[in-house]
Amino acid sequence: MKLEKILGLLNSFEKNSFLKIIDSIISENPKISGQIDKILIDGSKDLKNMDNINVSKVFSVVEGEFKKFVHSEFVHTTSQLDILTDILTRDGNCVMKQDWFARLYEKELKDLEKNLKSFQKDLNSEKPEIEPQRLRDYKIYSACLTTAYENDDYNGEDRKITSDEQSILYTLSKQLELSQEEMKLINYSIIPVCTQHIDKVIH
Incomplete structure (x- = not known):
């Protein structure tokens, strides 16, 4: 529920940046792609056209991979990200x-x-x-x-x-x-x- 609300408050630039990461995770993991198909009724994999409820469901499938992605980004940054x-x-x-x-x-x-x-x-x-x-x-x-x-x-x-x-x-x-x-x-x-x-x- 929390993610759905956040997605509803984001502008398209912010939301698309998030969805782009989810897309790349799905494309690199065929097993995840099969699970995503079960969530989507029409078989479309275009996250930009999904409502926030379905995006939230998709995210629950890729959450582990998303954490790994964020972790690797944190490891390789030298900015003030730790402070933020x-x-x-x-x-x-x-x-x-x-x-x-x-x-x-x-x-x-x-x-x-x-x-x-x-x-x-x-x-x-x-x-x-x-x-x-x-x-x-x-x-x-x-x-x-x-x-x-x-x-x-x-x-x-x-x-x-x-x-x-x-x-x-x-x-x-x-x-x-x-x-x-x-x-x-x-x-x-x-x-x-x-x-x-x-x-x-x-x-």
């Missing part, structure tokens, strides 16, 4: 007004800045509260992230983390058993947090 997902998951609204989102974004960056100061102070303390093994894990991940971010300096290019580097860092974080929050604090200790215009953030 924290805002959205805590707010609990299906659809959020832009001015409210802008205020939450501003507050999130202030909170992050405060947490970063506390985290860096603890890391650089002579007697850190973090246990030695964990501190070692943080330093390993931090050193690798610094190399990935700053190695473009040798070629006179803008600093960035490529998708290959991001994949390696993600694997490393899993092996070190870093939580999302720990990764976020280490990442933004090295990569500056820049306040972006809210239109760019939403895009």
Whole structure:
């Protein structure tokens, strides 16, 4: 029911972006395609012409694959997506007004800045509260992230983390058993947090 309501509130550009992902999942999975045929009475696979109830039914079939798709997108991004997902998951609204989102974004960056100061102070303390093994894990991940971010300096290019580097860092974080929050604090200790215009953030 919730998805049907959300789809009813989206404009065609937003809805079509969502449907395009669902289409690609269906086309790459013949088994799923057979299940979709059972949902559709007329046998048409054009999601754009379906009502929101049927789209919701189709989504329930591909939900697992959709989660995998979203997960892979998160893994390979170096934007502030982690900050944005924290805002959205805590707010609990299906659809959020832009001015409210802008205020939450501003507050999130202030909170992050405060947490970063506390985290860096603890890391650089002579007697850190973090246990030695964990501190070692943080330093390993931090050193690798610094190399990935700053190695473009040798070629006179803008600093960035490529998708290959991001994949390696993600694997490393899993092996070190870093939580999302720990990764976020280490990442933004090295990569500056820049306040972006809210239109760019939403895009």
